[in-house]
Amino acid sequence: MSNRLGGFIAGQNINxxxxxxxxxxxxxxxxxxxxxxxxxxxxxxxxxxxTLPTGLSTNTTYYVISTSTNTCQFSTTLGGSAVxxxxxxxxGTHTAVTQRAFNPYxxxxxxVEYLVVAGGGGGGxxxxxxGASGGGAGGLLASSGFxxxxxxxxxxxxxxxGAGGTSNVSAANNGxxxxxxxxxxxGGGGGAxxxxxGQAGLSGGSGGGSANASGGTYVGGAGTSGQGNAGGIGDTxxxxxxGGGGGGAGSVGGNSPTPQGGxxxxxxxxxxxVFYAGGGGGGNEGGNTPFxxxxGGGGAGGATVATAxxxxxxANxGGGGGGGNYPTNTAGAGGSGIxxxxxxxxxxxxxxxxxxxxxxxxxxxxxxxWTSSGSIIF
Numbered sequence: 001m002s003n004r005l006g007g008f009i010a011g012q013n014i015n016x017x018x019x020x021x022x023x024x025x026x027x028x029x030x031x032x033x034x035x036x037x038x039x040x041x042x043x044x045x046x047x048x049x050x051t052l053p054t055g056l057s058t059n060t061t062y063y064v065i066s067t068s069t070n071t072c073q074f075s076t077t078l079g080g081s082a083v084x085x086x087x088x089x090x091x092g093t094h095t096a097v098t099q100r101a102f103n104p105y106x107x108x109x110x111x112v113e114y115l116v117v118a119g120g121g122g123g124g125x126x127x128x129x130x131g132a133s134g135g136g137a138g139g140l141l142a143s144s145g146f147x148x149x150x151x152x153x154x155x156x157x158x159x160x161x162g163a164g165g166t167s168n169v170s171a172a173n174n175g176x177x178x179x180x181x182x183x184x185x186x187g188g189g190g191g192a193x194x195x196x197x198g199q200a201g202l203s204g205g206s207g208g209g210s211a212n213a214s215g216g217t218y219v220g221g222a223g224t225s226g227q228g229n230a231g232g233i234g235d236t237x238x239x240x241x242x243g244g245g246g247g248g249a250g251s252v253g254g255n256s257p258t259p260q261g262g263x264x265x266x267x268x269x270x271x272x273x274v275f276y277a278g279g280g281g282g283g284n285e286g287g288n289t290p291f292x293x294x295x296g297g298g299g300a301g302g303a304t305v306a307t308a309x310x311x312x313x314x315a316n317x318g319g320g321g322g323g324g325n326y327p328t329n330t331a332g333a334g335g336s337g338i339x340x341x342x343x344x345x346x347x348x349x350x351x352x353x354x355x356x357x358x359x360x361x362x363x364x365x366x367x368x369x370w371t372s373s374g375s376i377i378f
Contacts, residue, residue, distance in 0.1 A: 015097040016351040017151075018044060023053045023094065027082040031070045031096075035153035035375055038064050038072065038096060039354045050092020055085035098352065108351075108378040109343040113144040114183065115269045117249075117276045117318035118159040118205050118227075119175030120334030121188035123299065123310050124243060125165030126283050126324035132194035132211055132310075133220075133234055133243030134261050134280030134293065134301055135162060135334045138175045138318030139185035139205025139227030140249040142267060146183070148378050154181040156339050156355055157373045161313055162190050164321045164331030174204045175318070178337035188334055189221035189231065191323050194243055194283060198234070201244065206262060207231035209244025209253045209282050209323065223247050232259050234282065243301065246279030246320035248294040253279045261320055264296020269340050270369060271362025280313060280320030280332060293322060299332040301325065316371045341376065342367040352377040 019036030021029045031037040038044055042064045046052055062074040065082060073082040118138030126132040138159060148154065159176030172190030179185075189204030192211035200218040201208035206228030207221025212235060220231025232244030235256030245253035248262030259282030264275040278296030284303040290311075291301045297319025299311035304326050313319030313335030321332030342365040349366060355374015360367045368376065 015047065018096045018098055018352055020093055020095050023085050023090065024088050026084045026087055027073050028071050029074065034070045037067060037070045040064050040067055041078065042098065044096040044098055046094060047097055048090065048092050048094045051090045052094060053085040053090035055083065106347045108150040109148060109347040111145045111147050112341050112343040113269060114146055114180050115142045115267050115340040116178050116180045116183050116185040117337045118178040118185035118187045119161040119337045120313040120318045120320040121175050121190040121202065121204050121208050121246060122162035122164035122172035122333045123280045123301065123321035123323040123331030124172050124191035124193045124211060125167060125331050126194040126285065126326055127168035130194035130211060130241040131234060131243040131283040131285035131325065132165065132323035132331055133191035133201055133209030133231065134246035134253060134259065134282050134298065134323045135172055135191045135313065135320030136188035136204050136206035136208045136221055136223065136231050136246040137228055137248045137262065137264060137277035137279045137294070137296065137298065137320045138178065138188045138337050139224050140265055140277040140318065141183055141185045141227060150378050153375050153377050155375050156180055156370045158339060158370055159187050159337040161334030161336045162187065164310065164333045165193055165324065166330055168193060168195055172208065172331060174202055175334045178339055180339050180341065185337065186224045186227055188246065188318065188320050191246055191280060191331065192218065192243065194241070194285065194324065201231035206247030206249060206277065206279055209246050209259060210234050211243045220244050220247065220253055228277065229262050232282065241285045243282035243323040245282045245291065246298065248279040248296060248298065249277035256282065258291065260291050261294035261298035263294040269342055270367060271360060277318040280322045283310065283323035283325040285326055293319060297335045339370040340367065350376050350378055
């Protein structure tokens with residue numbers, strides 16, 4: 001009688017190849033690529049078409065204790081001393097493998113569902129009594145039915161949030177791009193500085209808001225088609241001179257005199273309803289109420305009378321940073337991005353993942369959530 005757990009039969013295992021290696025200079029093992037090199041902590045066994053180098057054994061579990069590009073060292077215990085071998089001894093092709101439970105119902109997936117959110121743009125710096133603008137949200141891309149191939153490493157990159165402006169001569173920074181395989185979400189645009197000549201918002205996944213004053217009229221930064229929306233427009237009318245709100249994945253940024261951040265988009269890919277990619281709120285120069293960031297991690301802009309500082313975008317939502325206010329001036333940074341991949345739980349788990357994604361299960365799906373860069377092999 002078999003003990004079945006979640007569609008897997010306990011006690012039945014198969015070897016899944018991580019990559020081939022050469023053992024030339026003890027104690028270092030060299031693999032064919034960086035993506036095909038096992039990460040620190042990975043348990044492996046060795047197979048060979050000939051004989052292993054002297055000092056190594058089949059049917060023995062080894063653990064990766066250090067890596068550098070496409071090389072690593074192994075130990076027979078976690079955190080133990082590196083195993084040594086006789087240089088260039090042995091014969092044939094050597095392979096590092098990991099064991100996983102055999103699934104009698106389905107193999108590796110052919111397609112997966114993804115959510116890719118880039119880092120949000122930073123809010124603008126306030127100067128000379130003119131309200132600065134909110135940063136645009138990171139670009140958001142989501143789809144099901146994305147084709148994947150067994151044995152191919154797919155890169156995951158998490159975009160950092162853009163820094164907020166820190167002076168009247170330093171612009172707010174755009175957020176960093178997030179990547180899953182061939183899918184790239186564009187970092188959010190930085191918010192404009194609140195200066196007496198005004199400034200346009202920066203373009204990005206969603207655009208940063210503009211800051212308008214006596215020197216001219218400027219528009220919010222443009223959003224990337226299919227990923228986000230444009231930033232809002234700042235006010236030229238005293239006494240507030242509010243900066244525009246940053247654009248969000250679901251709507252444009254608000255125009256002054258109510259420059260809230262553009263709203264984000266709700267996703268249930270994680271198993272819960274979560275909003276991502278909200279724009280940052282504009283700075284409220286001369287006003288008492290902070291303008292809120294959009295749902296999806298957008299930071300609120302600063303408010304002068306309440307001396308409320310600008311708020312950062314929420315980490316791992318792609319939210320834009322809030323625009324600065326007087327007398328605090330300094331703006332909020334954008335929130336970092338996120339990548340989530342899921343597919344049916346009946347399919348086999350990945351052969352290898354790096355970047356320490358959170359693994360969860362909901363509604364019949366296995367879900368992998370990255371908040372730092374890594375990779376996945378099905």
